[in-house]
Amino acid sequence: QKEVEQDPGPLSVPEGAIVSLNCTYSNSAFQYFMWYRQYSRKGPELLMYTYSSGNKEDGRFTAQVDKSSKYISLFIRDSQPSDSATYLCAMSFTGGSYIPTFGRGTSLIVHP
Amino acid sequence: GAGVSQSPSNKVTEKGKDVELRCDPISGHTALYWYRQSLGQGLEFLIYFQGNSAPDKSGLPSDRFSAERTGGSVSTLTIQRTQQEDSAVYLCASSLSPSGGIYNEQFFGPGTRLTVL
Numbered sequence: 001q002k003e004v005e006q007d008p009g010p011l012s013v014p015e016g017a018i019v020s021l022n023c024t025y026s027n028s029a030f031q032y033f034m035w036y037r038q039y040s041r042k043g044p045e046l047l048m049y050t051y052s053s054g055n056k057e058d059g060r061f062t063a064q065v066d067k068s069s070k071y072i073s074l075f076i077r078d079s080q081p082s083d084s085a086t087y088l089c090a091m092s093f094t095g096g097s098y099i100p101t102f103g104r105g106t107s108l109i110v111h112p
Numbered sequence: 113g114a115g116v117s118q119s120p121s122n123k124v125t126e127k128g129k130d131v132e133l134r135c136d137p138i139s140g141h142t143a144l145y146w147y148r149q150s151l152g153q154g155l156e157f158l159i160y161f162q163g164n165s166a167p168d169k170s171g172l173p174s175d176r177f178s179a180e181r182t183g184g185s186v187s188t189l190t191i192q193r194t195q196q197e198d199s200a201v202y203l204c205a206s207s208l209s210p211s212g213g214i215y216n217e218q219f220f221g222p223g224t225r226l227t228v229l
Contacts (some may be wrong), residue, residue: 008152021200032215043116043220044155051215087155096208098215099145099168102154 003027006103015112019032020075023089023103026070030091033065035098038086047087048074060081079110114138118204124227125194133189137206138156144187145207145218146179150200152156158202161187161210194228201225 003068006023013019016080030054036044050056056063062075072091076083086107090100117136125131137144157171157175161181173176174192180185191198205218 016139041222041225043205043222044221046217049215049217052119090155092215099142099160100218101157104152104154 003101004089004103007106008104010107010109012109012111013079015079015081015110017079017110019079019083019108019110020087021073021074021076021087021106021108024070025072025091025101026112027101028067028070029093031094032092032098032100033063033072034090034092035061035063036088036090036102038088038105040085056062057078066098076108079108081110081112084108084110116170116204116206116219116226118202118221118224120224122220122227124229126229127196128193130190130192131194131226133191133202133226135187135189135204135206135221137187138219139185140208141206141219142184142209143207143216143218144181145205146187146189147203148200149203149223150229151193155203158189186201191226196228199226199228 004025034049035047038044052069053065060077064073086105088105089103092098092100119134144161147155160168163184176192179189201223203223205220207218208216
């Protein structure tokens with residue numbers, strides 16, 4: 001079992017839909033939880049990160065962490081074709097080098 | 113430049129040849145990371161530099177892989193005697209020095225796409 005599990009998709013939705021992307025993990029010591037977006041042939045860029053449990057909202061994006069279930073989610077409201085990309089979850093421990101452990105990424109396609 | 117740059121953007125080589133991949137981090141970023149991304153896979157950590165030293169090189173898959181960083185800036189990842197399974201996108205990221213329990217965002221370059229024939 002990988003430390004971080006993420007369904008690779010692809011997930012195809014119509015424009016305007018609410019998108020839910022999820023990851024599960026096995027190491028309860030993870031404290032930082034991140035979502036990266038990666039467009040084709042580009043490097044990943046950090047979308048959001050949260051520390052420990054709870055929700056965080058930024059515009060159309062909401063990140064949720066449920067440490068009791070070892071489950072994290074990213075919600076995208078009013079999805080746009082420009083949101084089409086691969087979304088990678090990542091998580092790390094506090095202290096040290098903060099090297100994240102990444103999921104495989106979920107490919108999202110938002111069609112007009 | 114404003115971001116992390118990597119060169120070359122694409123590299124095609126023959127099995128058995130050596131390759132060098134270069135990373136120029138954001139100015140002032142003391143931490144530098146190398147990752148490998150294979151088709152349909154997540155990012156696989158290779159090595160982490162803090163300044164010119166590499167406190168964590170646990171992700172290097174074999175002794176054919178090595179990396180160095182000079183002047184606390186540019187880093188080079190070298191793969192000797194390349195194999196077909198080395199074909200992947202090699203990504204470099206940099207960040208401010210991790211400290212104080214504060215997460216410092218990693219900024220990624222566009223990657224080098226390596227194809228070993």
